[in-house]
Amino acid sequence: xxxxxxxxxxxxxxLQDALSPLAEPMVRIATGLLLMPHGxxxxxxxxxxxxxxxxxxxxxxxxxxxxxxxxxxxxxEFFGGLLLVLGLVTRIAAGFVTGMMAxxxxxxxxxxxxxxxxxxxxxxxxxxxxxxxxxxxGGGGYSIDRALGVEI
Numbered sequence: 375x376x377x378x379x380x381x382x383x384x385x386x387x388x389l390q391d392a393l394s395p396l397a398e399p400m401v402r403i404a405t406g407l408l409l410m411p412h413g414x415x416x417x418x419x420x421x422x423x424x425x426x427x428x429x430x431x432x433x434x435x436x437x438x439x440x441x442x443x444x445x446x447x448x449x450x451e452f453f454g455g456l457l458l459v460l461g462l463v464t465r466i467a468a469g470f471v472t473g474m475m476a477x478x479x480x481x482x483x484x485x486x487x488x489x490x491x492x493x494x495x496x497x498x499x500x501x502x503x504x505x506x507x508x509x510x511x512g513g514g515g516y517s518i519d520r521a522l523g524v525e526i
Contacts, residue, residue, distance in 0.1 A: 395515055396515075396516075398511075398514045398515065399461070399514060399515050399516040399517065401504065402458055402459075402461060402464070402508055402513065402514065402517070403458070403459050405455070405458055405501070405504045405505065405508070406454075406455040406456060406457070406458030406459035406460075407455065407459055408455075409451045409452075409454065409455030409458070409471065409501065410451065410452050410455035410456060410459070412448075412451045412452075413447070413448045413449065413450070413451030413452025413453070413454075413455060414448075414452055415429070415448075416429040416444050416445070416447060416448030416451070416452075417445070417448035417449065417452055426444065426445055426448070427441075429444035429445075429448065430442065430443075430444040430445065432444065433447075437481075437482055439481075439482075446474075447474060447478075450470045450471060450474045451471075451474075453467075454467040454468075454470050454471045454474075455471075458471070458505075458508065460517070460518050461513030461514070461516065461517020461518050461519050461520065462513070462517070462518040462519060463519070463526045464508055464512050464513035464514075464517060464519050464525070464526070465508070465509050465512055465513075465525065465526055466526060467508075468505045468506070468507075468508035468509035469505075469509050471501065471502070471505035472502050472505040472506045472509050475498045475499070475501045475502030475505060476502055478495075478498040478502075479495040479498050479499050479502060482498075483495035483497075483498055512525035512526075513525065
């Protein structure tokens with residue numbers, strides 16, 4: 375927070391100042407952690423998922439996409455999410471997530487409209503925008519990239 379900016383509740387200023395450096399890493403870590411289970415469902419059948427073969431068949435049947443796209447999506451969600459959590463090669467991981475989400479928005483969900491409850495694109499659009507922000511800014515504080523001194 376800039377010194378000239380007044381908080382709404384001045385008594386909260388010390389708390390805001392203390393937590394401010396954690397805001398961006400918190401969003402990066404949450405983004406990665408929330409992507410990983412989707413990949414784990416497709417790749418490993420965890421969390422009620424169906425695994426690689428059944429996910430591939432689902433992609434063929436429902437989306438008319440090749441079966442291997444389920445594996446690619448699972449790899450990007452799981453390992454891209456893990457790399458975001460760690461802040462390791464953050465821009466590369468975020469680039470893959472951004473690209474995948476753009477594809478998903480346009481090819482899979484666009485015809486259904488905006489709202490997620492109608493299979494619309496709002497949810498993957500949000501993930502894509504979050505990933506795009508890390509593609510632009512890098513891993514930031516509390517990332518392995520920062521610790522290594524290289525924002526890849």
